[in-house]
Amino acid sequence: MEPFEINLVGQILTIQPRLNETYDVFDGNEKLGEVHPISVNGSTRWTSKELNDDYASQIGELIDEHQL
Structure with missing residues (x-):
């Protein structure tokens, strides 16, 4: 699974999906x-x-939006 970026009120975070439905969050x-x-x-x-x-x-909502 490829990492992706989300924008949380101007803060760009990198999201790394894992196999167990957990997501690592990086700044x-x-x-x-x-x-x-x-x-x-x-x-x-x-x-x-x-x-x-x-x-x-908030991060989870943006992850949901990205997956749509």
Whole structure:
């Protein structure tokens, strides 16, 4: 799976998909953390151990948009 870039309010982040539906998030060469989707009552929510919930959610929404 090829990495791709997203633009989060002017911040260009590189997203590296992994095989287990987890995505590594990089700002330049610095790994910020990992995000992954979870299903909650029929909808998808994005979460991360390293990133706060709002930031992970915003990144996840942009990943969803990229995959459309």
